[in-house]
Amino acid sequence: MRTIPFSEGESPLVLVDLIHSTRVRDVVQSGYCTALKSDTLYDIQVMMKERHVGGVLITDKTGRRLLGILTVANIMKAFEDGTIQETAEHHMTKTVVTLDGEMPLSFAVEMFDKYSFNMLPVLNDEKLIAGVITPRDIIMYLLSSMNEEVAKLEESVKQAQSLIDKTAGADLDGFAQNKSRVLRYVTIRNDFNTAGKISNEIKTVLKEMGIDKKIIRRISVAAYELEINQVVHSYGGEMIFIITPEKVEILAHDKGPGIEDVDKAMQEGFSTATDWVRSLGFGAGMGLPNSKRVSDLFIINSAKGQPTDVRAVIFLDEKKKEEENRESL
Amino acid sequence: MTFKDLIEKNKCRVFHLESELENQKVVNVIAGDLMSEVLVEDEENLLLITSLNSEQVLNTANIVDAACVLLVNGKTPQAPMIKMAENFGISLLSTDLPMFEACKSIEN
Numbered sequence: 001m002r003t004i005p006f007s008e009g010e011s012p013l014v015l016v017d018l019i020h021s022t023r024v025r026d027v028v029q030s031g032y033c034t035a036l037k038s039d040t041l042y043d044i045q046v047m048m049k050e051r052h053v054g055g056v057l058i059t060d061k062t063g064r065r066l067l068g069i070l071t072v073a074n075i076m077k078a079f080e081d082g083t084i085q086e087t088a089e090h091h092m093t094k095t096v097v098t099l100d101g102e103m104p105l106s107f108a109v110e111m112f113d114k115y116s117f118n119m120l121p122v123l124n125d126e127k128l129i130a131g132v133i134t135p136r137d138i139i140m141y142l143l144s145s146m147n148e149e150v151a152k153l154e155e156s157v158k159q160a161q162s163l164i165d166k167t168a169g170a171d172l173d174g175f176a177q178n179k180s181r182v183l184r185y186v187t188i189r190n191d192f193n194t195a196g197k198i199s200n201e202i203k204t205v206l207k208e209m210g211i212d213k214k215i216i217r218r219i220s221v222a223a224y225e226l227e228i229n230q231v232v233h234s235y236g237g238e239m240i241f242i243i244t245p246e247k248v249e250i251l252a253h254d255k256g257p258g259i260e261d262v263d264k265a266m267q268e269g270f271s272t273a274t275d276w277v278r279s280l281g282f283g284a285g286m287g288l289p290n291s292k293r294v295s296d297l298f299i300i301n302s303a304k305g306q307p308t309d310v311r312a313v314i315f316l317d318e319k320k321k322e323e324e325n326r327e328s329l
Numbered sequence: 330m331t332f333k334d335l336i337e338k339n340k341c342r343v344f345h346l347e348s349e350l351e352n353q354k355v356v357n358v359i360a361g362d363l364m365s366e367v368l369v370e371d372e373e374n375l376l377l378i379t380s381l382n383s384e385q386v387l388n389t390a391n392i393v394d395a396a397c398v399l400l401v402n403g404k405t406p407q408a409p410m411i412k413m414a415e416n417f418g419i420s421l422l423s424t425d426l427p428m429f430e431a432c433k434s435i436e437n
């Protein structure tokens with residue numbers, strides 16, 4: 001049997017995320033055909049032909065409670081057996097596999113893969129019919145969501161390219177003028193394949209510049225935590241590193257959705273990470289406290305619905321650090 | 330206990346081993362599956378024990394200059410992870426022992 005070409009470990013992360021975050025209720029169709037158990041198979045078959053459906057839900061008189069299901073296969077058998085004038089009651093499938101609106105879409109995909117159903121009824125909390133779902137509905141939904149995701153990715157790539165173009169100039173100018181370097185990078189939402197690359201690249205740059213190992217470690221920790229936060233919690237953003245002989249300044253700026261309560265977010269152990277994010281190794285609620293601890297100066301600005309802006313400064317030169325501290329007193 | 334002892338005692342599979350590591354003593358150890366908890370650590374030459382089998386483990390290990398990553402529960406790292414370990418110069422091992430047993434096996 002052919003299996004569905006989707007795998008947790010190998011499929012692109014946008015797809016894994018999509019399949020996991022989508023619920024059956026997002027896809028369910030409210031248009032479906034019902035009949036009563038007292039209706040004849042012949043009448044039901046006429047309705048199926050007229051409405052182009054492959055299955056009919058047999059319900060009680062209210063039309064909301066599911067008693068069974070009748071499909072093309074049942075009808076064909078009835079024609080063969082000569083029972084087409086009988087009522088649905090004794091010919092419908094009574095043990096119906098149903099779905100719950102809250103189930104992840106991946107579950108519905110599995111059910112269609114496992115059984116050869118063309119349609120599955122979806123029930124609400126009160127066990128009343130909420131609608132039906134067909135493989136076609138799933139395909140349509142995924143295709144349109146994938147269109148959106150790909151459009152977003154294309155936009156990120158375009159932005160990244162324009163930033164790289166800008167950076168090429170900025171880097172050289174800055175270096176010639178005052179021996180400082182400005183490096184800019186773009187982060188992409190949920191892109192765990194490249195998450196962490198920016199901070200490790202910065203680490204290499206700083207090593208090549210001959211900066212003290214302990215200081216490099218502090219800068220890298222702040223950079224990594226802020227980078228991962230943009231990937232995990234934001235819609236994506238940019239990380240700017242300004243390296244001068246006195247200090248390294250990290251500016252992390254993203255496109256939202258912002259932090260509702262910044263004081264709370266700064267507390268050790270506070271996290272809004274999902275189980276999925278936790279399974280990837282994040283969500284201890286230690287990222288922001290860690291970045292603050294390793295920084296000499298740490299300023300965070302954010303609010304619900306706003307971008308999150310972080311400025312973290314680490315001095316390379318102890319004297320400079322004392323001077324600036326005195327100034328700020 | 331040296332890293333060599335650790336490898337023998339826990340029947341570790343070795344995916345990458347920095348030559349100078351073998352005879353070094355295992356001194357600083359941190360165990361966990363949440364990377365930010367590892368980044369709290371200030372010690373040098375860390376041995377990082379984790380059941381998280383992903384590239385983020387190596388990113389994290391490199392950030393804190395860890396010497397060695399030990400995967401538990403018989404996890405097998407994928408090729409890109411081994412490549413990263415080589416590039417970063419971080420030794421990468423795996424043992425069939427669960428987390429608790431692996432930690433217990435380390436004597437000081």
Ligand SMILES: Nc1ncnc2c1ncn2[C@@H]1O[C@H](COP(=O)(O)OP(=O)(O)OP(=O)(O)O)[C@@H](O)[C@H]1O
Nearest residue numbers: 229233265271272282283284285286287288308365
């Ligand atoms: N860039 C951001 N955009 C939106 N929310 C953020 C951002 N950064 C942090 N947060 C919020 O602040 C919380 C605390 O962040 P912090 O980095 O301390 O912990 P975490 O990311 O949840 O877990 P850890 O960093 O330990 O893996 C997050 O759970 C999230 O709700």
Ligand SMILES: [Mg+2]
Nearest residue numbers: 225229287288
């Ligand atoms: Mg974090």
